Amino acid sequence: xxxxxxxxxxxxxxxxxxxxxxxxxxxxxxxxxxxxxxxxxxxxxxxxxxxxxxxxxxxxxxxxxxxxxxxxxxxxxxxxxxxxxxxxxxxxxxxxxxxxxxxxxxxxxxxxxxxxxxxxxxxxxxxxxxxxxxxxxxxxxxxxxxxxxxxxxxxxxxxxxxxxxxxxxxxxxxxxxxxxxxxxxxxxxxxxxxxxxxxxxxxxxxxxxxxxxxxxxxxxxxxxxxxxxxxxxxxxxxxxxxxxxxxxxxxxxxxxxxxxxxxxxxxxxxxxxxxxxxxxxxxxxxxxxxxxxxxxxxxxxxxxxxxxxxxxxxxxxxxxxxxxxxxxxxxxxxxxxxxxxxxxxxxxxxxxxxxxxxxxxxxxxxxxxxxxxxxxxxxxxxxxxxxxxxxxxxxxxxxxxxxxxxxxxxxxxxxxxxxxxxxxxxxxxxxxxxxxxxxxxxxxxxxxxxxxxxxxxxxxxxxxxxxxxxxxxxxxxxxxxxxxxxxxxxxxxxxxxxxxxxxxxxxxxxxxxx
Numbered sequence: 449x450x451x452x453x454x455x456x457x458x459x460x461x462x463x464x465x466x467x468x469x470x471x472x473x474x475x476x477x478x479x480x481x482x483x484x485x486x487x488x489x490x491x492x493x494x495x496x497x498x499x500x501x502x503x504x505x506x507x508x509x510x511x512x513x514x515x516x517x518x519x520x521x522x523x524x525x526x527x528x529x530x531x532x533x534x535x536x537x538x539x540x541x542x543x544x545x546x547x548x549x550x551x552x553x554x555x556x557x558x559x560x561x562x563x564x565x566x567x568x569x570x571x572x573x574x575x576x577x578x579x580x581x582x583x584x585x586x587x588x589x590x591x592x593x594x595x596x597x598x599x600x601x602x603x604x605x606x607x608x609x610x611x612x613x614x615x616x617x618x619x620x621x622x623x624x625x626x627x628x629x630x631x632x633x634x635x636x637x638x639x640x641x642x643x644x645x646x647x648x649x650x651x652x653x654x655x656x657x658x659x660x661x662x663x664x665x666x667x668x669x670x671x672x673x674x675x676x677x678x679x680x681x682x683x684x685x686x687x688x689x690x691x692x693x694x695x696x697x698x699x700x701x702x703x704x705x706x707x708x709x710x711x712x713x714x715x716x717x718x719x720x721x722x723x724x725x726x727x728x729x730x731x732x733x734x735x736x737x738x739x740x741x742x743x744x745x746x747x748x749x750x751x752x753x754x755x756x757x758x759x760x761x762x763x764x765x766x767x768x769x770x771x772x773x774x775x776x777x778x779x780x781x782x783x784x785x786x787x788x789x790x791x792x793x794x795x796x797x798x799x800x801x802x803x804x805x806x807x808x809x810x811x812x813x814x815x816x817x818x819x820x821x822x823x824x825x826x827x828x829x830x831x832x833x834x835x836x837x838x839x840x841x842x843x844x845x846x847x848x849x850x851x852x853x854x855x856x857x858x859x860x861x862x863x864x865x866x867x868x869x870x871x872x873x874x875x876x877x878x879x880x881x882x883x884x885x886x887x888x889x890x891x892x893x894x895x896x897x898x899x900x901x902x903x904x905x906x907x908x909x910x911x912x913x914x915x916x917x918x919x920x921x922x923x924x925x926x927x928x929x930x931x932x933x934x935x936x937x938x939x940x941x942x943x944x945x946x947x948x949x950x951x952x953x954x955x956x957x958x959x960x961x962x
Contacts, residue, residue, distance in 0.1 A: 460533045464481055468481070481516070484509065485502075517531070589613060620644040634661035641665045647670055650677065653679050653680070653682055660693045661693075666730050667729050668730060672734075674733070675734060676734065679738045680738060680739045681740040681868065682870060687745060688744075688746055691750075695752050726758075734759055735759065738762075740767070741871065747774030749774070750775065757782055761786060765814075766866070771796075775790065775799040779803050779806045784809060786809050786811045786812075791864075796825075797825040800826070815836040839865050842861070844911065845861060848915040853886075853916065865900065870897035870898075884918060889916065890914055
């Protein structure tokens with residue numbers, strides 16, 4: 449690549465034309481000289497079509513010049529002119545330098561490769577693992593078990609072997625989308641369910657994209673003998689139809705996840721799939737299910753849960769549309785309940801009598817915020833733990849001192865004490881009319897979204913003060929704090945026997961001598 453002006457081209461063409469009377473390949477050179485590009489070729493323009501046309505004209509001219517140069521002898525007088533104009537000597541010099549660099553790099557690579565092979569042979573004689581491919585699958589799976597969902601998806605793209613290992617069901621026994629703040633479409637979630645035959649705990653709290661299709665994927669692909677706990681708290685799209693899909697039975701053939709497992713891993717046939725009628729569904733073996741804050745669930749959705757015969761714990765906190773009919777039908781079909789959280793529902797004393805009669809294993813029941821119940825109604829439970837409070841809570845919500853977000857209200861807010869902190873963050877987004885990643889703070893510390901308002905200490909007047917700020921602002925403050933806490937200490941050289949702790953954090957360490 450070289451830069452030339454129009455005057456350079458004109459001067460070169462004029463010199464080339466001075467040799468027109470010389471003979472080239474048995475004919476005069478004038479017949480071989482290409483047509484000179486017109487002057488308008490080098491004028492400034494913005495028309496793409498014109499630019500392409502001018503590039504083509506210039507390309508044809510240079511091709512003609514190169515053809516003359518390649519077919520000429522070194523003794524021809526026009527060869528130095530063309531060589532100087534096209535910078536042939538500079539190009540040849542750069543080619544030689546590049547060739548020398550390539551040769552040197554290749555020689556260094558061969559030397560490094562030989563050194564590594566010699567070192568690997570030395571380690572192999574000692575019985576050490578030299579290549580990652582030599583590590584057994586069991587050990588690799590053990591390491592993969594410490595990875596998060598994001599990291600597991602990344603390593604699946606390293607190579608074919610790691611991709612296969614990352615899909616092993618043993619790595620998918622626990623799946624928590626809430627903790628990582630993941631958002632996943634039903635189609636992608638189904639792909640995860642297909643590889644999750646040994647899934648035990650599934651946490652989908654406050655995932656906005658969880659709907660009836662997601663729960664249908666659980667029913668069609670999960671293992672009812674493995675899946676024990678399912679948390680759907682705050683999933684706004686979970687309704688009666690979604691719970692109906694959750695308790696669906698397998699089709700006549702085996703689920704897709706089990707088919708792939710048997711094909712790839714020589715997995716033993718799932719005997720109970722044919723034997724136990726109650727377990728013919730991915731969620732039929734659930735012990736714990738929580739649908740707190742799923743406000744679209746009514747008594748019809750609770751009635752669908754009667755097919756979960758092994759259910760021991762149920763949480764319907766905040767499902768105000770749930771009434772006596774749904775609870776009564778559910779407990780009549782299952783006598784295994786040990787924990788019930790019916791806070792915020794519309795049940796009456798009738799439901800409590802039914803629960804007391806048909807749930808002999810019940811150990812605790814929570815009834816906070818049930819406005820149709822009184823303390824006398826809850827006293828029928830004489831031998832179990834029960835809780836019945838008004839569940840009203842007062843708190844204030846202000847922007848933090850380090851945020852750019854505006855103030856929402858100066859009034860004291862009243863709500864349920866069992867309201868999750870994640871709901872408070874959603875309230876902030878709703879007021880701001882934007883979808884932002886917001887952190888809720890209490891006394892300068894970020895509050896876990898798992899907690900409820902009642903879990904936080906109040907002031908002497910029973911009032912809780914919370915503040916909010918952007919997640920990005922929280923990260924900036926943490927980074928600034930880390931930099932401020934970094935103290936530079938002058939290194940002190942001591943004997944090996946005296947160097948037994950880190951100068952920055954004070955942690956003990958050992959000296960390894962080779």
